[in-house]
Amino acid sequence: MREPLDLHPAADEEVNVVELRIPSRAEWVGVARLAVAGIASRLQFSIEDIEDLKLAVAEACTNCIQHASGSEAVRISCAIHPDRIVVTVQDSGKGFAGGGLAPKELGEPKVGGLGVFLIRSLMDDVDYELNPDSGTKLSMTKFLRN
Amino acid sequence: MDIKVNVRELNGERNISVVDLNGEIDVYTSPKVKETIMELIDSGHYALVINLENVRYIDSTGLGVLIGGLKRVREHSGAVNLVCTNPQIKKIFDITGLVKIFGIFDTEETACENL
Numbered sequence: 001m002r003e004p005l006d007l008h009p010a011a012d013e014e015v016n017v018v019e020l021r022i023p024s025r026a027e028w029v030g031v032a033r034l035a036v037a038g039i040a041s042r043l044q045f046s047i048e049d050i051e052d053l054k055l056a057v058a059e060a061c062t063n064c065i066q067h068a069s070g071s072e073a074v075r076i077s078c079a080i081h082p083d084r085i086v087v088t089v090q091d092s093g094k095g096f097a098g099g100g101l102a103p104k105e106l107g108e109p110k111v112g113g114l115g116v117f118l119i120r121s122l123m124d125d126v127d128y129e130l131n132p133d134s135g136t137k138l139s140m141t142k143f144l145r146n
Numbered sequence: 147m148d149i150k151v152n153v154r155e156l157n158g159e160r161n162i163s164v165v166d167l168n169g170e171i172d173v174y175t176s177p178k179v180k181e182t183i184m185e186l187i188d189s190g191h192y193a194l195v196i197n198l199e200n201v202r203y204i205d206s207t208g209l210g211v212l213i214g215g216l217k218r219v220r221e222h223s224g225a226v227n228l229v230c231t232n233p234q235i236k237k238i239f240d241i242t243g244l245v246k247i248f249g250i251f252d253t254e255e256t257a258c259e260n261l
Contacts, residue, residue: 026174051234058205062173114206114242121241 002122012100016080021073024065024091032076033058036087043085045144052122054143057087059115060138064091068138086126086140149175151182159176162258163191168200171208179208183215191222195257199229204238216248225249 020035024140033054040050064074072092079086120126125141149169156162163186165250171179196212216226227249239245251257
């Protein structure tokens with residue numbers, strides 16, 4: 001059993017951050033989700049919550065890869081707080097298909113559109129920014145449960 | 147992070163094809179699963195059991211492949227049943243509402259019986 005993570009005293013987002021950059025290619029998504037799973041494990045998230053994080057991060061990376069304009073990297077940043085993790089996935093592309101976040105209620109399931117729906121369902125808070133100049137930025141928060 | 151795909155033919159009354167998947171189904175591996183399932187359907191196999199017992203992870207691209215396969219067999223009055231016992235994967239089917247469109251069973255035997 002590991003000791004609880006000792007965060008930097010400043011609890012500053014810029015200090016307690018783990019960052020990863022992957023090529024915008026499908027074969028790298030697995031690396032991103034395993035990296036985030038490792039970080040969440042270190043923060044003592046439950047196995048179920050780690051699985052939720054893995055899937056949400058993978059879906060966000062997949063969206064970046066499928067909708068990015070070319071060879072840009074996908075940036076994954078994990079901000080570690082005492083009570084939560086905030087994972088930001090960012091690319092330089094044109095944004096996810098349809099723009100914005102899918103509605104919370106899923107009607108007739110179809111081939112596309114499940115990814116963002118899953119992210120919203122599995123994470124506690126989701127924030128989405130689409131900037132035509134800098135690309136798409138999706139921030140997802142998962143709180144530690146007692 | 148890989149997927150192994152194996153197809154078995156059950157020579158009963160209904161000529162059921164069982165697709166065994168072993169590994170992780172994501173944006174990288176799902177094209178291989180899709181290719182196998184679509185080739186199977188295109189060669190006239192419309193009664194499918196897809197065994198996910200040894201699948202540790204599935205994402206929306208994997209779900210998309212399963213939905214695509216189901217749509218394709220339904221065009222021929224066929225059916226797809228799934229074998230799944232992994233609670234995390236069952237949860238994904240629950241969240242997405244796919245439990246309502248797929249038959250999901252704990253064993254291959256019951257999946258075949260209910261096809």
